[in-house]
Amino acid sequence: MSDDVSPLSLNVPEPGCRPGDSPDFSDFEIPRAGSVPRPAVDVDPDEIRDMAFSIVRVLNKNGEAVGDWAGALSTEELREGLRHMMTLRTFDARMMNAQRQGKTSFYMQHLGEEAVSCAFSRAMQPGDMNFPTYRQAGLLIARDYPMLTMMNQIYSNAEDPLHGRQLPIMYSSKEHGFFSISGNLGTQFVQSVGWAMASAISGDTRIAAGWIGDGSTAESDFHAAMVFASTYKAPVVLNIVNNQWAISTFQGIARGGVGTFAARGHGFGIASIRVDGNDYLAVHSVAKWACERARRGLGPTLIEHVTYRAGGHSTSDDPSAYRSKSEAAAWPLGDPIERLKQHLITIGEWSEERHKQAEAEILDQVVTVQKEAEAVGTLAAGKTPSPRDMFEGVYETMPSHLIRQRQEAGF
Amino acid sequence: MAQMTMIEAIREAHDVAMAADERVVVYGEDVGYFGGVFRCTAGLQEKYGKSRCFDAPINEAGIVGTAIGMAAYGLKPVIEIQFADYVYPAYDQIVSEAARLRHRSNADFTCPIVIRMPTGGGIFGGQTHSQSPEALFTHVSGLKVVMPSNPRDAKGLLLASIADPDPVIFFEPKRLYNGPFDGHHDRPIVSWKKHPLGEVPDGDDIVPLGKAALRREGNDVTVLAYGTMVYVAEAAAEATGVDAEILDLRTLLPLDLDAIVDSVRKTGRCVIVHEATRTSGFGAELMSLVQEACFYHLEAPMIRVTGWDTPYPHAQEWEYFPGPGRVGEALKKVMED
Ligand SMILES: Cc1ncc(C[n+]2csc(CCOP(=O)(O)OP(=O)(O)O)c2C)c(N)n1
Ligand SMILES: [Mg+2]
Numbered sequence: 001m002s003d004d005v006s007p008l009s010l011n012v013p014e015p016g017c018r019p020g021d022s023p024d025f026s027d028f029e030i031p032r033a034g035s036v037p038r039p040a041v042d043v044d045p046d047e048i049r050d051m052a053f054s055i056v057r058v059l060n061k062n063g064e065a066v067g068d069w070a071g072a073l074s075t076e077e078l079r080e081g082l083r084h085m086m087t088l089r090t091f092d093a094r095m096m097n098a099q100r101q102g103k104t105s106f107y108m109q110h111l112g113e114e115a116v117s118c119a120f121s122r123a124m125q126p127g128d129m130n131f132p133t134y135r136q137a138g139l140l141i142a143r144d145y146p147m148l149t150m151m152n153q154i155y156s157n158a159e160d161p162l163h164g165r166q167l168p169i170m171y172s173s174k175e176h177g178f179f180s181i182s183g184n185l186g187t188q189f190v191q192s193v194g195w196a197m198a199s200a201i202s203g204d205t206r207i208a209a210g211w212i213g214d215g216s217t218a219e220s221d222f223h224a225a226m227v228f229a230s231t232y233k234a235p236v237v238l239n240i241v242n243n244q245w246a247i248s249t250f251q252g253i254a255r256g257g258v259g260t261f262a263a264r265g266h267g268f269g270i271a272s273i274r275v276d277g278n279d280y281l282a283v284h285s286v287a288k289w290a291c292e293r294a295r296r297g298l299g300p301t302l303i304e305h306v307t308y309r310a311g312g313h314s315t316s317d318d319p320s321a322y323r324s325k326s327e328a329a330a331w332p333l334g335d336p337i338e339r340l341k342q343h344l345i346t347i348g349e350w351s352e353e354r355h356k357q358a359e360a361e362i363l364d365q366v367v368t369v370q371k372e373a374e375a376v377g378t379l380a381a382g383k384t385p386s387p388r389d390m391f392e393g394v395y396e397t398m399p400s401h402l403i404r405q406r407q408e409a410g411f
Numbered sequence: 412m413a414q415m416t417m418i419e420a421i422r423e424a425h426d427v428a429m430a431a432d433e434r435v436v437v438y439g440e441d442v443g444y445f446g447g448v449f450r451c452t453a454g455l456q457e458k459y460g461k462s463r464c465f466d467a468p469i470n471e472a473g474i475v476g477t478a479i480g481m482a483a484y485g486l487k488p489v490i491e492i493q494f495a496d497y498v499y500p501a502y503d504q505i506v507s508e509a510a511r512l513r514h515r516s517n518a519d520f521t522c523p524i525v526i527r528m529p530t531g532g533g534i535f536g537g538q539t540h541s542q543s544p545e546a547l548f549t550h551v552s553g554l555k556v557v558m559p560s561n562p563r564d565a566k567g568l569l570l571a572s573i574a575d576p577d578p579v580i581f582f583e584p585k586r587l588y589n590g591p592f593d594g595h596h597d598r599p600i601v602s603w604k605k606h607p608l609g610e611v612p613d614g615d616d617i618v619p620l621g622k623a624a625l626r627r628e629g630n631d632v633t634v635l636a637y638g639t640m641v642y643v644a645e646a647a648a649e650a651t652g653v654d655a656e657i658l659d660l661r662t663l664l665p666l667d668l669d670a671i672v673d674s675v676r677k678t679g680r681c682v683i684v685h686e687a688t689r690t691s692g693f694g695a696e697l698m699s700l701v702q703e704a705c706f707y708h709l710e711a712p713m714i715r716v717t718g719w720d721t722p723y724p725h726a727q728e729w730e731y732f733p734g735p736g737r738v739g740e741a742l743k744k745v746m747e748d
Contacts, residue, residue, distance in 0.1 A: 010462040018444070105535035105725070156726035164726025167537035183539035184497060185469055218468030220500060248445035249466045256468075322445045379535070379726060387730035390721050401690065405719045409730065 015250035019320060023330035030332055033060035033276075034067025038285075041293045045271040052262035052272040055306055058281035059339050063346035069285040073122075075349045081122070081280050082340045082350075084142045085114035086358060089337060090366045091137075091147065095154055095168075098370070099315045103378040104154050104168050108134050112310030112328065115280040115336035116241055118142045123287035124177060124209065131179045131192035132211045134169055135241065143176045147369045156384050157377030163392070164385035186212060186219030189238065193228045196236035196294070207235040207294040215246020217261055218254040229300040230268035237290040238270070238302045241277065243309035248322035265302035277307030278333040280340045306333065387411045415611045416603045417588045420562035421451045421527075424569035425489065427615050429459050432487065435573060437464045439474060439491030439527075448493060449529060449588060471501035478524045479509050489573055492528040495582060496542045501526075509578040510553030525572045525579045530558070531639050531686050532718075532732055533586035533596070537725035543638075543687035543718070548580045549664045549696065555620060556664040558582040560641045561591070561608035564661055567618025575620060584638035592639055593646035594734035623667035625674075629656035632680035632745050635671060635697050637661065640684040640733065647738035653746055655682075663693055671697070672704045679710040682741045684733060689717040711748035714741045 017023045036056045039048050058070045065071065073081070092109035099107040110117070117138030124130065130139050140150065152159040154168040162172060172180035179195075182188060192210030199206045212222055217240055229236055240261045244251050255261055265272030271293065275286040283305060290301035308331040312319050344350030377383025391398065391406040398406075415423065428435045437452055437459075443466035446453025456464040467474050471492055478488035492498045498505075505526065512522045532541035548556050557572055557579055559565040565583065572579040586592045590602040603609030626641055631654040634644045641659045648655040656674050660666065675681050681701050683694040694715040701713060716733045724731050 010465075012443070012461040012465045014461075105537075160726070165538070165722065165724045167539065167725050170537070183537070184499075186500075215469045218470040218473070220470060220472055246440075246469060247448065248441045249469075253466050254468050316448075384726040387727045390724040390727040390731060391719065394721050402720055405689070409719065411730070 013252035013256070015252065015323070017324045017327060019322065019324055021324055023324050023327040025330060025332045028332060031055050031057060033057040034070070036067070036069070038068035038289065041289060041296065042298050043271070045269055045299070048271060048273070049266060052265060052274060052304075053259055055274045055276050056282050056286050057276040057279055058285060059279045059343050063339070063342035065281055065343060069282060072285045072288055073281065075344070075347065077122070078280070078340065078344055079349065081118060081284070082337065082344065083358060083362070084118040084138060085280070085337045085340065086362050087366070088114045088118060088138050088141045090362050091141070091150070094366050094370055095151070096315065098154070102380045103374070104156065105379060106168055106315055107154065108169055108314045109311050110135055110137065112331070112335060113241065113243055113277065113307045114138055115283050115340070116277045116305045116307060119280045119283035120209070120239065120287045122284050123291045126177070127206045128208065129177050129179055129192070129195050129206070130209045130211065131188040131195070132181060133213055133216070133241070134181055134183070135213070136211055137169065137171070139178055140171060140173065140176055145173055145176045145178070147366065148373055151370060151373035152376060155373055155376070155378040157373065158383050158385055159376045160385055163389035165390060165393070185216040186221035190221045190225040190228065192238070193225045193234045193236050196234040197228070197232050199235055200232070205295060207237065207291060209237045209239060211239045211241065213246060214240060214242040214244065214251040214261060215249055215254045217264065226265070226268045226270060226302070230270055233297070233299040235294040235297065236300045237287065237294055238300055240302065240304045241307065242304050243307050245309050245313070245319075245323070247313045247317060260304060262302055262304035270300050270302050272302040272304070274304045274306055276333055277305030278336040278339060280336060281343070308333065412610050412612055414604055414609050415562045416590070416609070417559075417562045417565045417583070418449060418451050420566040420611045421569055421583065422453060422455070423611065424566045424573070425452060425455055426458070428489070428570060428573045429455065429463060431615060434485060434487045435463070435489060436481065436486055437489050438467045440467055440469055440493045442466060442491050447491060449585065451527070451583075452491065471497055472504050475501040475504040475509065475526060478526070479504060479512065479522055482522045482524050483512075483520045487523050487573060489525040489527065492526060494540050495528040495530040495544050496539045498528055498544065502547070505548070505554070505578070505580070506551050510551050513577065514553060521576060522578045523576050525569070525581050527581045527583060529585035530582040531584045531586055532723055532728060533592060533639060535725065535728055538722045541723040543685065545582055545663060546687060546691060546693045549693055553577065554664065555579045555662065556582070557620060557662050558584065558638045559661060560584065560587060560638050560659050561606070562603055563608050563611050564618050564624070566611050567616055568620065568661060570615060571617040571620050574617065579620075582638065586639050591642045593642040594732060595646065596729055618661070620662045621665045621667055622661065623670040624659045624661055625656070625670070626659045627655060627657040629654040629678065631655060631678055632682055632742060633658065633671070633674040633678045634682045634684060634742075635660060636684045637663065638686065640686060643733065643735050643738055644684055646735040647742055650735060651739045651742050653742040655742060666700070668700060668704065671701065675701055675705040676708045679708050680745045681705075681709070681713045682716065682738070682745055683713065684716045684738055686718050686733060688720045689715060690720050692717055711745050714745050716741045
């Protein structure tokens with residue numbers, strides 16, 4: 001050991017707040033709504049490096065939509081967006097409860113993150129393809145994927161489109177631009193780049209969107225996606241949903257020494273933007289900008305959606321063991337539904353009564369569909385897919401060894 | 412002696428090893444502050460500090476790769492992969508690096524690491540929380556592969572694995588974490604609290620690697636099993652009345668061939684049970700070894716009872732899982748042949 005240096009020690013980042021501490025987000029810099037300019041879509045990524053350290057925000061404290069990124073949606077579209085987010089939240093609440101009642105094995109909710117997938121969905125076109133994680137069901141809800149089909153899968157009942165093979169919530173629908181979710185983190189981020197490259201190879205105009213959580217950006221697949229997207233200028237929008245937590249692990253463990261997740265894009269020369277993930281208008285506007293870049297062959301965009309996972313990681317998780325119970329309430333970017341609601345009220349296009357009425361209607365709709373799904377069957381009550389189904393679809397044509405095994409199994 | 416669950420026994424093995432040897436470091440996803448999603452490392456960070464027990468970024472290749480580097484330095488990393496289903500990104504580091512480091516450097520560098528991971532099904536985890544990939548590791552020269560079936564063995568085998576000079580893949584059957592499970596999913600859950608194998612010796616007693624355990628003595632047929640399947644085999648023997656001798660292999664590599672051969676020569680029959688898919692599963696290796704060593708003692712063809720060659724399904728879990736019904740059928744059949 002040299003005499004002139006002191007002993008090394010390991011740097012292990014810690015979140016600001018653990019159970020028992022009072023949450024403090026005073027270090028968290030929030031730019032004023034409207035303060036980040038909207039560059040031209042053909043901007044050189046090098047010229048907007050500062051956007052990886054700022055946050056695009058449209059809705060201000062008074063509920064007004066301000067700045068360059070505002071004005072992309074009509075009030076009708078905004079009301080529809082609000083309805084999508086409210087539907088997703090109600091759907092989640094019902095399914096969380098159904099899991100608690102033992103009607104299914106497992107569920108993951110979006111609480112606090114509804115704007116990200118619901119608003120992004122609006123910027124994509126039919127034929128485009130998302131490679132989502134398990135926390136983007138808004139992409140389906142906002143595309144009018146039948147809620148009944150979602151529930152049938154959650155209940156693994158006889159009408160489950162995936163025949164009981166896959167976990168609840170790991171949906172798949174090519175028709176709705178929703179690639180099959182695997183459950184292995186990060187793997188699909190790089191696949192989105194491949195899909196986009198294929199569109200370019202084929203002279204198509206369709207684009208892809210990749211999705212990954214803050215924690216999962218640590219996976220090697222994230223970096224593989226970035227290098228391929230960069231090299232081939234793939235028509236893809238790469239989304240990081242930074243909800244601050246990866247189960248019990250705060251985002252600092254995956255982020256390390258870099259200032260923001262978005263800044264990871266700089267080393268690859270990829271246009272990189274942070275957006276207020278709880279601001280429906282901002283998410284939509286940034287998504288639209290990035291999708292246009294992709295579709296015009298101007299290259300990939302990395303978007304960091306800054307949001308907060310207000311609920312547990314999944315039905316198997318109790319976050320009070322590792323973070324302060326009051327952290328969600330202290331989260332400075334507020335609640336996405338509340339913010340869009342306030343905006344619509346501010347501009348005179350919504351009211352508390354209409355909101356209450358919409359809540360009641362949505363609950364009614366979800367409950368009706370839930371009854372229908374439960375009448376088909378639930379994991380607990382039976383009427384689940386046939387055991388034959390587990391042997392089907394391993395290959396296009398069932399090989400003889402599987403036929404023998406199926407017979408041995410008695411199905 | 413103390414009565415423990417398998418989770419507590421694993422936690423205690425870490426504790427004993429960390430107290431005895433400063434070189435033991437523990438990390439993985441959610442392993443530090445929270446103590447792991449199954450709580451197997453709970454309290455270790457508080458007791459031994461953040462440099463010896465910490466959260467890792469979600470990168471399994473990185474977790475194993477850094478462990479190899481730490482081992483090269485002289486530490487003894489005990490790392491957790493959150494589910495065996497998520498080990499594949501680390502497969503290159505394990506197969507091409509950890510397993511061969513000693514051989515290719517002529518022991519200039521070695522790799523005393525333990526890679527723990529929950530394995531197996533029975534929890535409605537679907538295809539990403541249920542797999543049994545042990546054969547992908549028993550096929551690799553340079554690795555040791557261990558799978559305890561109870562708290563006592565879990566502690567003793569984990570301590571032996573940490574003491575071992577070579578890389579050990581340590582599978583923890585997650586359905587056994589809180590109690591033995593015999594496949595009768597419709598019956599009340601049994602806990603380790605009153606089970607004799609839930610009695611775990613204090614201190615640093617090891618259970619040596621490479622030694623099988625006789626779980627049930629019998630004369631008619633030898634059942635080779637490990638992990639959850641040990642209890643399924645016991646239930647099947649009880650239900651059918653077949654006088655089965657049940658060996659819990661405990662270590663798959665290196666294997667206790669003597670125990671297997673002695674038993675099969677005595678009984679003249681052999682049924683092999685594992686939860687993993689059948690084709691090229693560990694059962695194929697066991698069959699070959701028994702055939703080579705016991706051919707003239709066999710009175711009937713051996714039978715394998717395994718998971719089917721499909722991805723692990725969600726809704727059809729109990730049709731996939733080799734339960735006591737299927738094992739019982741195999742026991743009856745091998746006696747009729
Ligand atoms: C390859 C792999 N490793 C580990 C896991 C276990 N796991 C499931 S979710 C999760 C945390 C993911 O956090 P993040 O990427 O931030 O997404 P979030 O859940 O917050 O949306 C972990 C570690 C997994 N599914 N796949
Ligand atoms: Mg996260």
